[in-house]
Amino acid sequence: MPFSLYTLIEASFPADRRRIAIEVPDRSRGRTSWTYGELASAAARASTLLGNLGLEKGDRVAVQVEKSPEALILYLGCLRGGFVFLPMNTAYRPDEVDYLVGNAEPAAIVCDPTRDAEMRDIAARHGTRHVLTLDPEGNGSFAEEAAKVLEARPVAACVSNDLAAILYTSGTTGKPKGAMLSHGNLAANGIALRDSWRFTDEDILLHALPIFHAHGLFVACHCALLSGARMIWLGRFDRAEVLRQLPRATVFMGVPTFYVRLLDGGDFDAGVVSHMRLFTSGSAPLLAETFEEFKARTGKAILERYGMTETGMNTSNPYDGERRAGTVGFPLPDVELRVTGDDGRELPQGDVGGLEVRGPNVFGGYWRMPEKTAEEFAEGGWFRTGDVAKIDADGYVHLVGRAKDLIISGGFNVYPKEIETLIDEMPEVDESAIVGVPHRDFGEAGVAVVVLRRGQTLDEATLIGRLKSVIANYKVPKHAFFVETLPRNTMGKVQKNLLRETYADACR
Template identity: 55%
Template sequence: MSGNLYESFLDVFSANSGAPAIELADGTTWTYGELTDQVGRLARRLVEVGVEPGDRVAVQVEKSPQALFTYLACFQAGAVYLPLNTAYTGPEVAYFLSDARPRCFVCDPRRAEELATIAGEAGVTSILNLDPTGFGTLTDGLEALAPMTEVVERDPDDLAAICYTSGTTGRSKGAMLSHRNLESNARTLHGTWGFQDGDVLLHALPLFHVHGLFVASNTALLNGSKMLFLPKFDADQVIRLLPRARVMMGVPTFYVRLLERDDFTHELVANMRLFVSGSAPLQPETWRQFKERTGFEILERYGMTEAGMITSNPLDAERRPGTVGFPLPDVQVRVAKQDGTVLDRDEIGILEIKGPNLFQGYWNKPEKTAEEFRPDGFFITGDNAKIDARGYVHIVGRAKDLIISGGYNVYPKEVELTLDAIDGVKESAVFGVPHKDFGEAVTAMVVAEAGKENALTEKGLIDACRTQLAGYKTPKRVFFADALPRNTMGKVQKAQLRTDYEDTFQGAA
């Protein structure tokens, strides 16, 4: 048996071939046997269009069963899966394709003309498309293809996926994840969260993000669970489906929205076993309100693109609101100063991690990779944290001014570069402020060039950003000033800006 993750999945699929794997809101269902068949046909299609082992396959499509099948087909064919956020604009996609140099790019047919030009310029040799209903050139004539039955051999340390994560320089970095990285994390979560026969996962997360793809999907697939598959979070649909589910994974926004509903009751979730939250900090008040309403304590965990899941509150012991629990089995964590000096309990520093889930480095960026690792192999996460006397990890802030909005990472520098390129803008500062629904909202302070103050408007700047950036990166508010606040060393005082504007979205939803 090779180290290809799909081999492990296939063992489960074969043992559960007649069991339901995916069920859509309209009741359409795929069994694990039908899933295996579709994955094999898609793997054959990828090979037909020239995809070879180790080639990258970039995918920017809406969530659908066929999108998930394509992800698995890449593994079966020995390719490297490269998910792209569906909100990425043309200029953003151009960067990813030119950096990763995929052999094949699968996009939404509604953007095919725009993206085909971009992909061609990036040297992509095969451009296919797939719409939200599962139709497109990727699946045209699929039933006439013989399913690929063999699984291409891969070493456990061969790449399985490249996931781009924003960088402080404004350019995203491709985190290289191996088959071993993904499988170790899926097996650990399967055990840590007590997955069992009969578990049904309510899946309302996107597939282009680590949370929905690797954490939710991989764990459910490894368990042979049925997934109630929603294209996105829809409170009405979630309320309707919760009585049939056992496990739900979500971002804090999901739980805030559910608590706003009068029909979200203790009786509604009587069949549930576990609620998990991640991708952004869960407010302790939300945690308490959820427990009061349902009797369930949300299990909060912590992860990142470069390592999948890292810590988790315990399944069968005290879950402490405001913490992200303990290191997962086989994962080591420590808190250190910037110079690498390891700190004691309850001291705040930068969280460093090590384990079989830790990525292989950044694609085509050996220097950046070397900068982020200590000589003993620990990865510097950039998140400020402390470990309390009982061993619970607390994420107390984020180094490098990372903003997490709606569960997605936003690095201010990328947004600032976009704002600064707009005619009339002298300089800008981008920062996050509290928002009930998104956790944090992207906010900007702009200084206009002399004589151009009247030419700039908040709406105009937001609209201009929207053409260059994904919606979650686009500022929700823009303020103007004569100068940015700076310290004696000339560094912009973003902490002051966050404090000055912390009530901007008070009461917003």
């Protein structure tokens, strides 16, 4: 049956298309507001431009631009045209982008004008036909060409299983994997969140998240667009600007780092948020002390939820009812969860094991990685999340660990193997291990523990400097420690638990 996420989104727009969809209070130049009618028209022009360039349904559009309303319009245009949206972290270095473009083979790339030359080199290496530009103020060749479109093409005929987006998530092997998300996956999750969190067209969402990430693009934007709500659009999280805008908002979505920073000043109190109906937190575990301090300071309980790139949101603490610190709540509507042992069998309630999920939100697999896809799914369509969890007697889900050594720093995923591979390639290095340790601001941060080759020397500043030249800054370890040997068990496996204990205070 025909189904398009874009059609669903546009059908959710207010009957009065003159209502404001997005406003940008901190913009120095360019447009500062869009009505819902203008959003729909701009998405149609974006979609038509890509079609006029020769893109066909299913073609990928890779995007590495700073956050702007025009970047969101580009996303909506891709949905409308049946093109597959591929957002890339703005912190990615050229080598990281080169791999993603080579793997995804996009038909078009949209980048910041400052990256135009390097992106054209990458596009030429991989056969990408078009490179367009878009800056934070909404200027660039993409905007200029879209403005020339006079007659819009029709909405593409899609079905639920058609790809809507590919989001790359680095793997334990060090090579990023492209999670394939369909129109149906995103629609199911968006509707579940909108309804569970009681979004209406009277809401005003203060949006301070990046939109190259599922949290900011899918969770936040879909909730607003599928309810006809207004978004106050901030280019980034700025504590002072958030405090200025909070009195006008009803909902705020953040990562734990946002809440830690808000609590850092005495000017954040109950009076600032008295009118707010909802604060949500995700992308990284929210410390119980942050939850309790926020509640004591404001009288509001942060609603923590749990999701991942491959599945969107899986669970949420209740909108009505107890929001328990240290838990991620209950499965969302139509989402099934189970905890299994090493033999793959479901464990009794309260036992700790691997968390698996099944539902309409779960992705179709990894782009061009059928073996990896098969490896991550259990019989019956259950996706192995890689998280270790338990479900208590009341049904609340508790995340107690991560089976894949994932580090979540400031809401971004850091996979140790990727960084270890780069360090191990340094001529002075024999071997290395990356572990996550507590960090008050980022929640968690990576540190490198390094064994040098006999007779070689290397210092922390040099090692970190080399990494900063090839990978995004959030992946770079905060410290490097040099040791004679790494601790190993009887099977020869590095005991990262011991390293985490040894360096637990390194970033405090």
